[in-house]
Amino acid sequence: MSQEIIEATPTPRTHWYPDREDITIYGILAALSDPTRLAIVCQLAEHEEKCPFDFLDITSKQNLTHHFKVLREAGVIMARYEGRQKFIWLRRDLIDDMFPGLLDGVLNAVEKP
Amino acid sequence: MSQEIIEATPTPRTHWYPDREDITIYGILAALSDPTRLAIVCQLAEHEEKCPFDFLDITSKQNLTHHFKVLREAGVIMARYEGRQKFIWLRRDLIDDMFPGLLDGVLNAVEKP
DNA sequence: TATATAGTACAAGATGTATTTTACTATAGA
DNA sequence: TCTATAGTAAAATACATCTTGTACTATATA
Numbered sequence: 001m002s003q004e005i006i007e008a009t010p011t012p013r014t015h016w017y018p019d020r021e022d023i024t025i026y027g028i029l030a031a032l033s034d035p036t037r038l039a040i041v042c043q044l045a046e047h048e049e050k051c052p053f054d055f056l057d058i059t060s061k062q063n064l065t066h067h068f069k070v071l072r073e074a075g076v077i078m079a080r081y082e083g084r085q086k087f088i089w090l091r092r093d094l095i096d097d098m099f100p101g102l103l104d105g106v107l108n109a110v111e112k113p
Numbered sequence: 114m115s116q117e118i119i120e121a122t123p124t125p126r127t128h129w130y131p132d133r134e135d136i137t138i139y140g141i142l143a144a145l146s147d148p149t150r151l152a153i154v155c156q157l158a159e160h161e162e163k164c165p166f167d168f169l170d171i172t173s174k175q176n177l178t179h180h181f182k183v184l185r186e187a188g189v190i191m192a193r194y195e196g197r198q199k200f201i202w203l204r205r206d207l208i209d210d211m212f213p214g215l216l217d218g219v220l221n222a223v224e225k226p
Numbered sequence: 227t228a229t230a231t232a233g234t235a236c237a238a239g240a241t242g243t244a245t246t247t248t249a250c251t252a253t254a255g256a
Numbered sequence: 257t258c259t260a261t262a263g264t265a266a267a268a269t270a271c272a273t274c275t276t277g278t279a280c281t282a283t284a285t286a
Contacts, residue, residue: 012252013251013252034243034244036244059244059245060245060246062245062246062247062248063244063245063246066243066244066245067244070243081252081253083252083253083254084252084253084254085253
């Protein structure tokens, strides 16, 4: 029986996102309650899109991967890939639609440096 | 040597509260990110004062004690004792002063039943 | 004084989280 | 094709959290 040779094509990087009904205010508040993640969200609120690279002054890249996952699964951010880089942005429309005033309430309350 | 008889007087129930500089937005968001606690806070926002007894439909009294402790140590609530009962209220002034718009932002975003 | 009641304290168990370490994948460019 | 780079995956550690069970304290009232 001959062995089939398969040309290994790289799997595209994709992400899983929560269904709308699985996004809760509890999950969002929990996601925002960590200093590292709230810092990320504050920056995202001012910059449209950012790369993980931009946050390396905050923590390690492995830890960033973890925190991006928490934010993504809570419904707070989305991401896309472009070449080697990843671009992340806030799901402002969704959050404002589901929980009006929440994001602005939190962002305004954060002490500006 | 004669044994001294001491009349045991009950110790008054008191609570410890965080210093103002130890109250953080992270702690408050974490405190609000639990369904049981957010339900408690929503009720407190509408009722000036409430007793633990009023929340027994939500969870057990031991668990209430735990959640009140989390809320208190985060700077979200205060409590006083009157007879056998305890009265709890929201630290609205403090929170609004330290994190303007935060509490209203969260409370407005919560789905009303 | 005895009893019931509102609430507390503590420990156990199960689960979740933040971080680091190590090793890996996918892409770009020489 | 080789190498460097941006980011991922998984495991391990350490620690925090939510809940329940059991036993307790403080107060009110009969």
